[in-house]
Amino acid sequence: MKIHGGRDHPNGWRNYFADCPVVRLNGNRVDHVVEADDVKGYVIVELRDARGRPVVDDAGKAIATRRRDGTVKIAGRRMRASQLTGRRTGPCNT
Numbered sequence: 001m002k003i004h005g006g007r008d009h010p011n012g013w014r015n016y017f018a019d020c021p022v023v024r025l026n027g028n029r030v031d032h033v034v035e036a037d038d039v040k041g042y043v044i045v046e047l048r049d050a051r052g053r054p055v056v057d058d059a060g061k062a063i064a065t066r067r068r069d070g071t072v073k074i075a076g077r078r079m080r081a082s083q084l085t086g087r088r089t090g091p092c093n094t
Helices: none
Strands: 002-004 022-025 029-031 033-037 040-048 065-069 073-076
Touching: 033 073
Parallel strands: none
Antiparallel strands: 002 033, 022 029, 022 073, 033 040, 040 065
Protein backbone atom coordinates (compact mmCIF):
# COMPACT_ATOMS: atom_id res chain seq x y z
CA MET A 1 0.00 0.00 0.00
CA LYS A 2 1.20 3.49 -0.79
CA ILE A 3 0.01 6.38 1.38
CA HIS A 4 0.66 10.10 1.14
CA GLY A 5 0.32 12.92 3.66
CA GLY A 6 -1.35 15.35 1.25
CA ARG A 7 -4.96 16.22 2.05
CA ASP A 8 -6.15 16.01 -1.57
CA HIS A 9 -3.64 13.44 -2.85
CA PRO A 10 -5.24 10.32 -4.47
CA ASN A 11 -3.19 8.11 -2.12
CA GLY A 12 -3.86 10.33 0.90
CA TRP A 13 -3.98 8.42 4.18
CA ARG A 14 -7.42 9.91 4.87
CA ASN A 15 -8.79 7.74 2.07
CA TYR A 16 -7.83 4.59 3.96
CA PHE A 17 -7.50 5.30 7.68
CA ALA A 18 -9.79 6.82 10.31
CA ASP A 19 -6.81 8.24 12.23
CA CYS A 20 -3.17 8.94 11.45
CA PRO A 21 -1.52 5.63 10.62
CA VAL A 22 1.68 4.54 12.33
CA VAL A 23 4.56 4.06 9.90
CA ARG A 24 7.54 1.92 10.87
CA LEU A 25 10.81 1.55 8.99
CA ASN A 26 12.90 -1.47 9.96
CA GLY A 27 10.81 -1.74 13.14
CA ASN A 28 11.27 1.89 14.24
CA ARG A 29 8.43 4.42 14.24
CA VAL A 30 8.90 7.18 11.67
CA ASP A 31 7.44 10.65 12.18
CA HIS A 32 6.83 13.52 9.72
CA VAL A 33 6.11 11.07 6.89
CA VAL A 34 5.23 12.62 3.53
CA GLU A 35 4.85 9.30 1.69
CA ALA A 36 5.26 5.63 2.54
CA ASP A 37 5.09 2.48 0.43
CA ASP A 38 5.24 -0.91 2.12
CA VAL A 39 5.42 -2.78 -1.19
CA LYS A 40 8.38 -0.86 -2.64
CA GLY A 41 9.93 -0.44 0.82
CA TYR A 42 10.48 3.27 1.30
CA VAL A 43 9.36 6.30 3.27
CA ILE A 44 9.85 9.96 2.43
CA VAL A 45 10.14 12.18 5.49
CA GLU A 46 10.35 15.91 6.12
CA LEU A 47 13.77 16.95 7.39
CA ARG A 48 13.81 18.67 10.80
CA ASP A 49 16.49 20.74 12.53
CA ALA A 50 17.73 20.17 16.08
CA ARG A 51 14.77 22.15 17.46
CA GLY A 52 12.25 20.08 15.50
CA ARG A 53 11.44 22.77 12.95
CA PRO A 54 11.09 21.89 9.24
CA VAL A 55 14.21 22.46 7.13
CA VAL A 56 13.67 24.47 3.96
CA ASP A 57 15.27 23.20 0.72
CA ASP A 58 18.14 25.03 -1.00
CA ALA A 59 15.74 26.98 -3.21
CA GLY A 60 13.91 28.20 -0.10
CA LYS A 61 10.54 27.21 -1.52
CA ALA A 62 9.66 23.88 0.05
CA ILE A 63 10.34 21.69 3.06
CA ALA A 64 13.36 19.47 2.43
CA THR A 65 12.71 15.73 2.35
CA ARG A 66 14.72 12.53 2.43
CA ARG A 67 13.90 9.06 1.14
CA ARG A 68 14.70 6.18 3.48
CA ASP A 69 14.59 2.58 2.23
CA GLY A 70 13.92 -0.61 4.19
CA THR A 71 11.11 -2.77 5.54
CA VAL A 72 8.01 -0.59 5.87
CA LYS A 73 4.94 -1.39 7.95
CA ILE A 74 1.84 0.82 7.87
CA ALA A 75 -0.74 0.24 10.58
CA GLY A 76 -3.88 2.02 11.65
CA ARG A 77 -7.63 1.84 12.01
CA ARG A 78 -8.88 1.26 8.45
CA MET A 79 -12.05 2.81 7.07
CA ARG A 80 -13.60 3.11 3.64
CA ALA A 81 -13.37 6.52 1.97
CA SER A 82 -17.18 6.83 2.05
CA GLN A 83 -17.05 6.68 5.85
CA LEU A 84 -14.61 9.59 5.96
CA THR A 85 -16.75 12.04 3.96
CA GLY A 86 -17.13 15.29 5.85
CA ARG A 87 -14.79 14.12 8.59
CA ARG A 88 -12.37 16.77 9.84
CA THR A 89 -8.90 15.45 10.48
CA GLY A 90 -5.65 17.24 11.10
CA PRO A 91 -2.17 16.53 9.81
CA CYS A 92 -0.11 13.61 11.04
CA ASN A 93 2.96 15.36 12.39
CA THR A 94 3.74 13.29 15.42
